[in-house]
Amino acid sequence: EAVLAQAATQLNEGGPDQLGATLDDIAHGVSFSRLPLDLRYRTLLAAALVAEQQHRDADAHTLATKATRLEGAVETAWSLRLNTAAAIGDYRDAAHSLFTLARRWPASVHDFNPDAIGNLHSLLRQSGALVADREMLDALFDAHWQIDGREPSLLWRQLVLYHLADDGHARADAIALRITSAEAAIGMLADKRFDSITRKYSRHFN
DSSP states (O other): OHHHHHHHHHHHHHHHHHHHHHHHHHHTSTTGGGSOHHHHHHHHHHHHHHHHHTTOHHHHHHHHHHHHTSTTOOHHHHHHHHHHHHHTTOHHHHHHHHHHHHHHOGGGGGGSOHHHHHHHHHHHHHTTOHHHHHHHHHHHHHTTOOBTTBOOHHHHHHHHHHHHHTTOHHHHHHHHTTOOOHHHHHHHHTOGGGHHHHHHTHHHHO
């Protein structure tokens, strides 16, 4: 507790810059690993939050990642890891963080930015990180993520393709039946890769 009290004093006397330096010193100190787990977690999380506010995104991501590796890490730490991973262009880790949030705290998906998720999806595909993209979309689907009450049908269409490629037909069927936009449906009807689904559920897609 004394180290956090010291950090609070630094905030009062020296402002956030001094606080950030103090927390960084504590987190990187040789005796840090001997501190109680809860104190290590709170120190890392506080240091990560301050680093993010100071726009030290790489440092914030490193600290947030360390915090999430400790037992009992909560949603705040994983959200910070997600945001800082995206900020430094570590899109695989951003997807992993989003996946973890959706799996552990499904209600958190309602706060996700649709444009940011769509952009992350595109960047993952462009970089060839298809497994990470699929895992992320699967987690969002299972958490019943929507955009203003509407299904993100274009994302679900891609998720259907991922499962068809692995012969996961039952899963692909379930996802396809939550595709509701005319644009996505028309695209599927025109694409032979979806024939097994559009023929089976012709009423849904017509």
